[in-house]
Amino acid sequence: MRSLIAIVLLTAALVAQAEDLDTRVERLAQELRCVVCQSQSVAESSAPLAVDMKRQLREGLAAGRSEVELREELVQRYGEQVLYRPALHAGTAPLWFGPLALLAIGAGVYLRQGRRREEPR
Structure with a gap:
């Protein structure tokens, strides 16, 4: 048993x-x-x-x-x-911050195009 x-x-x-x-x-x-x-x-x-x-x-x-x-x-x-x-270091910084940088650039282009449309010619 x-x-x-x-x-x-x-x-x-x-x-x-x-x-x-x-x-x-x-x-x-x-x-x-x-x-x-x-x-x-x-x-x-x-x-x-x-x-x-x-x-x-x-x-x-x-x-x-x-x-x-x-x-x-x-x-x-x-x-x-x-x-x-x-891990975050110089070699991987683009992986971490690249998408954020692209988003910021896209937002800047979008805002700039919007201001151009509002300006009278």
């Missing part, structure tokens, strides 16, 4: 650990961009490279490596474009 209880408890612990690992892999895969698809996260993509990246994440986390270590390894291998939220 004790053996059966021990087996049940061990099985429950293993299932809980596997679910935790799945959750961690999924969360980390959502933060990474598929370098083949570009428009999908690694979690969403079915490209062979994305499947391989998910496998690497699972193996790394199962081996006790941290999410930070795995993320840094993928950045070294594929560059910062693999991150959906790259």
